[in-house]
Amino acid sequence: MQTLFSNADTNEKENLENVMVAIRNLNHFYGEGALKKQILFDINLTLNKGEVVILKGPSGSGKTTLLTLMGALRSAQSGSLQVFGKEMMGAKKRELVKIRRFIGYIFQAHNLLECLTARQNVQMSIELHPEYSTSQAKERAIAMLNAVGLGDHLDYYPHNLSGGQKQRVAIARALVSHPKMILADEPTASLDSKSGHDVVDIMQRLAKEQGSTILIVTHDNRILDVADRIIELEDGYLI
Amino acid sequence: MKIPLSWLQLTHEKMRLAVAIAGIAFADILMFMQLGFKNALFDSSVRLHKSLQGDIFILHSQTDSLVGGKSFSSRRLYEVMGVEGVKNVSPIYINVTDWKNPITKGNRRIFVVGVNPVTNLFTLPGMEETLPLIKQPDVVLFDERSRGEFGPIKQDFEAGKVVKTEVANRQITVGGLFSLGASFGADGTVVTSDLNFFRIFPTRTKGLIDVGVIQLEPNANLDVTLKKIKDKLSSKDIQIFTKEGLIEHEKSYWQKRTTIGFVFGLGTVMGFVVGTIIVYQILYTDVVDHLPEYATLKAMGYGDNYLLMVVFQEALLLAVIGFIPSLGFSLFFYANTAKATGLPIIMTVTRAIMILLLTMLMCTLSGAIAVGKLRSADPADIF
Numbered sequence: 001m002q003t004l005f006s007n008a009d010t011n012e013k014e015n016l017e018n019v020m021v022a023i024r025n026l027n028h029f030y031g032e033g034a035l036k037k038q039i040l041f042d043i044n045l046t047l048n049k050g051e052v053v054i055l056k057g058p059s060g061s062g063k064t065t066l067l068t069l070m071g072a073l074r075s076a077q078s079g080s081l082q083v084f085g086k087e088m089m090g091a092k093k094r095e096l097v098k099i100r101r102f103i104g105y106i107f108q109a110h111n112l113l114e115c116l117t118a119r120q121n122v123q124m125s126i127e128l129h130p131e132y133s134t135s136q137a138k139e140r141a142i143a144m145l146n147a148v149g150l151g152d153h154l155d156y157y158p159h160n161l162s163g164g165q166k167q168r169v170a171i172a173r174a175l176v177s178h179p180k181m182i183l184a185d186e187p188t189a190s191l192d193s194k195s196g197h198d199v200v201d202i203m204q205r206l207a208k209e210q211g212s213t214i215l216i217v218t219h220d221n222r223i224l225d226v227a228d229r230i231i232e233l234e235d236g237y238l239i
Numbered sequence: 240m241k242i243p244l245s246w247l248q249l250t251h252e253k254m255r256l257a258v259a260i261a262g263i264a265f266a267d268i269l270m271f272m273q274l275g276f277k278n279a280l281f282d283s284s285v286r287l288h289k290s291l292q293g294d295i296f297i298l299h300s301q302t303d304s305l306v307g308g309k310s311f312s313s314r315r316l317y318e319v320m321g322v323e324g325v326k327n328v329s330p331i332y333i334n335v336t337d338w339k340n341p342i343t344k345g346n347r348r349i350f351v352v353g354v355n356p357v358t359n360l361f362t363l364p365g366m367e368e369t370l371p372l373i374k375q376p377d378v379v380l381f382d383e384r385s386r387g388e389f390g391p392i393k394q395d396f397e398a399g400k401v402v403k404t405e406v407a408n409r410q411i412t413v414g415g416l417f418s419l420g421a422s423f424g425a426d427g428t429v430v431t432s433d434l435n436f437f438r439i440f441p442t443r444t445k446g447l448i449d450v451g452v453i454q455l456e457p458n459a460n461l462d463v464t465l466k467k468i469k470d471k472l473s474s475k476d477i478q479i480f481t482k483e484g485l486i487e488h489e490k491s492y493w494q495k496r497t498t499i500g501f502v503f504g505l506g507t508v509m510g511f512v513v514g515t516i517i518v519y520q521i522l523y524t525d526v527v528d529h530l531p532e533y534a535t536l537k538a539m540g541y542g543d544n545y546l547l548m549v550v551f552q553e554a555l556l557l558a559v560i561g562f563i564p565s566l567g568f569s570l571f572f573y574a575n576t577a578k579a580t581g582l583p584i585i586m587t588v589t590r591a592i593m594i595l596l597l598t599m600l601m602c603t604l605s606g607a608i609a610v611g612k613l614r615s616a617d618p619a620d621i622f
Contacts, residue, residue, distance in 0.1 A: 073538055073619040094542075101540035111535040113244075115251030120242050127241050128540050134241065173539075 021047040026079035057233035072099040104174030106184035110166040112158040164195030245552035263561025266514025271569035273506035279584035283422040297451035303492040306424030316451035324459030330448035336407040340390040350425035353436025369415030378414035385427025519605035538618035554606030
C-alpha cells in the first residue's frame with residue numbers, strides 16, 4: 001500500500017517536470033468598462049517537454065494573445081497559467097522578466113538589432129545568463145550560427161542579410177541559451193515557401209537536440225508536417 | 240566585456256552621430272564664447288591693478304572703480320610710513336580726459352596715470368626702461384595696446400617719428416611705449432610723472448591722491464601689517480585692500496553696475512537650452528527608431544533598467560564626444576578674438592571642466608526626457 005502510494009508520488013513529480021505550460025480555465029479580456037471585450041474563453045492546455053505544437057486559427061482568434069500570455073509578456077487576468085511550474089497569475093513584473101530569459105522568441109518580423117552583427121545579435125541573448133563568460137558567449141554564438149548554416153555570415157549586419165538568413169539569425173538567437181521553450185509567432189510569414197520550410201526544419205531539429213518545447217503560431221499550412229500536435233483556436237475557444 | 244550596445248547604437252548611424260556632435264559642439268562653443276567674453280571683460284578691467292607692484296592699497300571710501308573714483312588726502316598714505324613692516328609708499332594720480340588723435344584731430348577719452356618716475360610701480364612690459372623718460376616735461380608713455388581710435392601712435396613711434404598731440408588741450412610728446420590693453424573703463428592709457436600730471440590737470444593738487452600703494456619689507460607678514468595699518472587709519476574716509484582685495488573690489492563694481500554678467504549669463508543659458516533641445520531630439524528619434532528592437536530586448540528578458548542605462552550611456556557618450564571638438568574650436572576662437580579685440584580671453588581648466596559638466600548635465604537632462612518614450616516599448620505589442 002505504501003509502495004503504491006510513493007510510486008504515484010514519483011509519477012506525479014515526473015509528470016510535473018515534464019509539463020512546461022499548464023493552462024486551466026484561462027480567460028482574457030481587452031479594454032475596460034463598456035468596451036471590455038473577451039478574447040480568450042476558458043482555455044485548457046498543457047504543453048509537454050520536447051513537444052512541437054502548432055497553434056493555428058484565423059486572424060483575430062486570439063492566437064497571439066495566448067502566445068504572449070505563455071511568454072510572460074502579458075499578465076494573466078483570470079484562471080491559472082503555469083509556466084515551468086510557476087504561477088503567472090498575479091506574478092510581479094520582475095518575475096515575468098525572469099521567466100522570459102528561459103523562453104526563446106522568434107518573431108514574425110525578425111526584430112534583429114540593426115546596429116549589431118549577426119554574431120552580436122545572438123550573443124545579446126546569452127549575455128542575460130551571467131554564468132557564461134564573454135569568450136564562452138562568443139563561442140556559443142558562433143557555434144549556433146554555424147548550426148543554422150550562417151557560419152560564413154558572422155560579421156554581417158542584418159541590413160545585408162536576406163529574409164531567410166535574418167530569420168535564421170533570429171532562430172540562433174532564440175536557441176543559443178538553451179531555452180526550455182521556444183515561442184514562434186508566424187515565423188514563416190515573410191518568407192518564400194522553400195526558405196520558410198528550411199527555417200522551420202532548422203528550428204525543429206535544433207529544438208529536438210536541446211529538448212526544448214516548441215509552440216508555433218501559424219496559418220501557413222505548408223509547415224504543419226513538423227508538428228507532433230496541432231491545436232486550433234477559433235473566436236477565443238480551443239477546438 | 241559585454242556588447243557595448245549604447246556605443247554601437249550611436250556609431251551605427253554615422254550621419255546622425257555627426258549631426259549630434261555638431262549640435263552639442265555648437266552649444267558648447269556658444270557657452271565657451273559667452274563665458275570667455277564675460278571673464279575677459281572682467282579681467283580686462285583689472286589688468287592695471289594686477290600689474291601694480293604693491294602689497295596693500297588705499298582708496299577713498301567712495302571709490303568703486305579706478306575709473307571715476309574720488310581723491311583722498313595724501314597725508315593718510317604718509318601716516319602709514321611709520322607702521323612696522325612698511326618699506327615704501329607711493330601715491331598714484333588718476334584722471335580721465337580727452338586725447339586728440341594726431342591724424343583725425345578727433346577727441347577720445349583716455350586714462351591718465353601719474354606716478355613718481357623714480358619708483359616703477361608697474362610690472363608692465365616696456366615700463367622699466369621707458370619710465371625715466373617721463374622726468375622730462377610733458378612727456379608721456381603710451382599703451383601700445385590702446386584702441387586704434389587714438390591714432391597710429393605705435394606705428395609712428397616705432398617708425399622713429401616724434402609723436403606729439405594734445406591731452407586735455409596741453410601739448411605732450413610720446414616718449415615711449417608700454418603694453419597694458421584696453422578695458423571697459425579705459426579705451427587707452429598713458430602714464431606720466433606726477434609733475435606732468437599736474438601740468439595736464441592744473442586743477443589737481445599734490446595733496447589729493449587717488450591710490451595709495453604700500454610696499455612691505457620682504458620679511459613682513461601681510462595680514463599682520465594690514466591689521467596694523469587698518470588700526471592706524473581707522474577713519475571712515477578711506478578703504479584698505481590687499482592686492483587680491485583691490486582686484487575683487489574693481490571686478491565686483493563691473494559685475495554689479497553693468498549688465499555684462501547678466502547678458503553673457505543669459506547667452507550661456509541659451510547655449511545650454513539649445514544643446515538640451517538638440518540632444519533631446521537626437522535621443523528621442525533614436526529611441527523611437529529602435530522601439531521594436533528595445534521591445535525585443537525586453538521580450539528576451541532584459542529589464543527596463545538595462546534600456547534606461549543604454550539611453551543614458553548614449554547621452555553621456557554624446558556629451559563627451561561632442562565636447563572634444565568644441566574645446567578645440569573654442570581655443571581657436573579665443574586666440575582669434577584675443578588678437579582682434581585685445582581682450583584677455585583665455586581658456587581656463589576650471590571653465591573647461593565646468594562646460595564639460597554642463598554638457599553632461601545637458602545630455603542627461605535630454606536623456607531623462609527621452610526615456611519617457613521607452614515605456615511604450617511593450618514587448619506584447621510587437622507580436
